[in-house]
Amino acid sequence: xxxxxxxxxxxxxxxxxxxxxxxxxxxxxxxxxxxxxxxxxxxxxxxxxxxxxxxxxxxxxxxxxxxxxxxxxxxxxxxxxxxxxxxxxxxxxxxxxxxxxxxxxxxxxxxxxxxxxxxxxxxxxxxxxxxxxx
Amino acid sequence: xxxxxxxxxxxxxxxxxxxxxxxxxxxxxxxxxxxxxxxxxxxxxxxxxxxxxxxxxxxxxxxxxxxxxxxxxxxxxxxxxxxxxxxxxxxxxxxxxxxxxxxxxxxxxxxxxxxxxxxxxxxxxxxxxxxxxxxxxxxxxxxxxxxxxxxxxxxxxxxxxxxxxxxxxxxxxxxxxxxxxxxxxxxxxxxxxxxxxxxxxxxxxxxxxxxxxxxxxxxxxxxxxxxxxxxxxxxxxxxxxxxxxxxxxxxxxxxxxxxxxxxxxxxxxxxxxxxxxxxxxxxxxxxxxxxxxxxxxxxxxxxxxxxxxxxxxxxxx
Amino acid sequence: xxxxxxxxxxxxxxxxxxxxxxxxxxxxxxxxxxxxxxxxxxxxxxxxxxxxxxxxxxxxxxxxxxxxxxxxxxxxxxxxxxxxxxxxxxxxxxxxxxxxxxxxxxxxxxxxxxxxxxxxxxxxxxxxxxxxxxxxxxxxxxxxxxxxxxxxxxxxxxxxxxxxxxxxxxxxxxxxxxxxxxxxxxxxxxxxxxxxxxxxxxxxxxxxxxxxxxxxxxxx
Numbered sequence: 001x002x003x004x005x006x007x008x009x010x011x012x013x014x015x016x017x018x019x020x021x022x023x024x025x026x027x028x029x030x031x032x033x034x035x036x037x038x039x040x041x042x043x044x045x046x047x048x049x050x051x052x053x054x055x056x057x058x059x060x061x062x063x064x065x066x067x068x069x070x071x072x073x074x075x076x077x078x079x080x081x082x083x084x085x086x087x088x089x090x091x092x093x094x095x096x097x098x099x100x101x102x103x104x105x106x107x108x109x110x111x112x113x114x115x116x117x118x119x120x121x122x123x124x125x126x127x128x129x130x131x132x133x134x
Numbered sequence: 135x136x137x138x139x140x141x142x143x144x145x146x147x148x149x150x151x152x153x154x155x156x157x158x159x160x161x162x163x164x165x166x167x168x169x170x171x172x173x174x175x176x177x178x179x180x181x182x183x184x185x186x187x188x189x190x191x192x193x194x195x196x197x198x199x200x201x202x203x204x205x206x207x208x209x210x211x212x213x214x215x216x217x218x219x220x221x222x223x224x225x226x227x228x229x230x231x232x233x234x235x236x237x238x239x240x241x242x243x244x245x246x247x248x249x250x251x252x253x254x255x256x257x258x259x260x261x262x263x264x265x266x267x268x269x270x271x272x273x274x275x276x277x278x279x280x281x282x283x284x285x286x287x288x289x290x291x292x293x294x295x296x297x298x299x300x301x302x303x304x305x306x307x308x309x310x311x312x313x314x315x316x317x318x319x320x321x322x323x324x325x326x327x328x329x330x331x332x333x334x335x336x337x338x339x340x341x342x343x344x345x346x347x348x349x350x351x352x353x354x355x356x357x358x359x360x361x362x363x364x365x366x367x368x369x370x371x372x373x374x375x376x377x378x379x380x381x382x383x384x385x386x387x388x389x390x391x392x393x394x395x396x397x398x399x400x401x402x403x404x405x406x407x408x409x410x411x412x413x414x415x416x417x418x419x420x421x422x423x424x425x426x427x428x429x430x431x432x433x434x435x436x437x438x439x440x441x442x443x444x445x446x447x448x449x450x451x
Numbered sequence: 452x453x454x455x456x457x458x459x460x461x462x463x464x465x466x467x468x469x470x471x472x473x474x475x476x477x478x479x480x481x482x483x484x485x486x487x488x489x490x491x492x493x494x495x496x497x498x499x500x501x502x503x504x505x506x507x508x509x510x511x512x513x514x515x516x517x518x519x520x521x522x523x524x525x526x527x528x529x530x531x532x533x534x535x536x537x538x539x540x541x542x543x544x545x546x547x548x549x550x551x552x553x554x555x556x557x558x559x560x561x562x563x564x565x566x567x568x569x570x571x572x573x574x575x576x577x578x579x580x581x582x583x584x585x586x587x588x589x590x591x592x593x594x595x596x597x598x599x600x601x602x603x604x605x606x607x608x609x610x611x612x613x614x615x616x617x618x619x620x621x622x623x624x625x626x627x628x629x630x631x632x633x634x635x636x637x638x639x640x641x642x643x644x645x646x647x648x649x650x651x652x653x654x655x656x657x658x659x660x661x662x663x664x665x666x667x668x669x670x671x
Contacts, residue, residue, distance in 0.1 A: 238452045
């Protein structure tokens with residue numbers, strides 16, 4: 001996966017890196033167990049301060065997305081289920097609401113939105129359906 | 135942590151103009167400090183005082199714990215200084231410049247110099263006079279890092295370099311940072327570079343160090359608020375941390391430092407129809423901050439704390 | 452590192468030194484009667500009646516050429532680096548300012564004295580060849596020329612001080628040089644060697660103290 005950083009963006013660099021890793025995982029470009037470039041390597045490639053890269057990695061590690069193995073490197077973690085399904089569902093509905101607000105404002109019908117969701121869904125790596133799913 | 139650079143109430147006048155005003159600057163070991171300010175804000179004079187090239191009217195400078203005014207040459211071996219414009223002896227060839235500089239140091243990383251010169255395809259026979267600005271900057275950097283200094287102080291090292299060459303220079307700088315425990319202070323006009331490289335920034339406005347905090351911290355605390363009013367907008371708002379405001383008919387734009395509860399209450403008291411909070415990138419934040427009403431700029435000097443996003447407004451200067 | 456500094460100073464002075472040497476060659480040629488311009492004028496060449504060093508124009512030529520070198524070299528060695536910002540490079544090297552400026556001055560004084568000494572030597576050697584001059588030559592006749600060799604380095608130091616001292620206006624910056632000129636002029640006018648020497652020593656002392664003061668305290 002190719003990382004990028006854009007200093008004209010209003011997003012801080014460490015945030016950009018976090019978002020890129022998360023997007024990479026969501027799209028299946030990064031699989032659990034994949035190794036990420038080291039802090040040094042990424043710092044050199046992107047020409048950013050190593051502390052900025054370290055900060056992004058630390059944050060991703062804290063939320064359970066990445067895993068550091070001493071001496072071996074930084075890896076994509078197995079998807080964790082720290083939160084209950086209910087809590088995760090709540091988080092997602094909040095995001096969905098944001099999407100709906102935007103769609104209404106831009107003048108899309110519910111049907112059009114559904115079609116768009118169907119079209120794009122294939123680009124992402126979803127987990128297979130869990131048993132307890134309603 | 136130890137302070138590698140430390141100034142005590144450093145002050146300098148040119149004629150009656152106070153160029154640097156009671157500056158207390160502290161840079162810790164391992165930090166990469168971006169030193170910012172508009173032209174004439176006192177950055178260059180400050181750096182020259184750090185190096186003992188300009189004598190302060192009052193105050194003291196300590197580098198690596200030693201007073202600059204009485205620093206022994208041995209300590210200077212551990213500190214590299216690149217002045218603005220990369221001054222070197224133009225009549226020398228690259229090889230002569232290397233030989234000349236090397237004569238002063240007990241520690242000289244020959245391989246490193248060779249690597250840098252090879253990497254940028256610089257022949258030792260080339261005269262410095264004939265080099266481009268970018269090549270000159272690389273030679274100057276090679277000479278500066280060869281004695282493996284603990285502290286590097288660079289005065290606007292990318293000034294006058296084009297985008298590609300600047301990137302090369304930053305790459306070299308990042309390589310230097312990879313060495314643990316190295317401290318760098320550099321001034322720059324290019325905010326994108328500063329954001330990439332600096333952990334911490336200091337902003338001088340009219341000789342006063344107004345900002346001294348982690349880089350992300352500054353850009354996250356300067357916010358632009360757009361208030362929409364049903365009728366004409368009020369002329370001004372009085373709240374702590376206000377840097378600037380513009381009345382645009384039915385809209386009021388505010389630049390605020392450290393948007394918090396108190397400010398929100400003050401802004402909501404104006405009863406606008408809507409409030410839009412806009413994040414700024416470092417360059418925008420710098421521009422909005424430094425062109426504010428100078429005397430009333432809110433200071434902020436934050437202690438190092440990576441995940442603490444609260445802003446302590448230290449009052450009005 | 453002193454060697455590196457000295458070589459650098461020599462290299463940077465080479466241009467001025469070459470120019471002054473060329474002038475000296477031309478002047479000596481004239482004194483030895485091989486001035487090509489005299490033949491160009493095509494007219495009558497007066498027989499040389501002068502006595503070497505005593506009543507010929509050697510002292511005048513030496514004052515103008517070596518004095519000119521002293522002034523130019525002094526200004527160049529101190530002010531030139533300021534104009535090109537190379538002091539920021541040089542003065543951060545791990546060596547004391549005393550050594551940096553000391554080396555500059557020693558090289559400068561050496562060059563000034565060397566040019567004069569070589570000129571005295573060559574001209575003296577030529578004048579000592581029988582038949583070249585109407586009067587027999589004695590090395591003691593070069594006494595006044597050696598007096599010049601004592602005085603001109605002071606002019607050099609005055610110029611160095613002028614180039615070093617910060618000052619907004621060029622005119623006021625030249626005050627030290629002008630002062631040294633007047634001092635040297637008076638000292639040379641004094642007919643007593645026992646007074647000439649102390650006056651020079653006093654001059655050297657004053658200028659060197661001023662230089663070391665500005666080296667430590669002025670803004671570069």
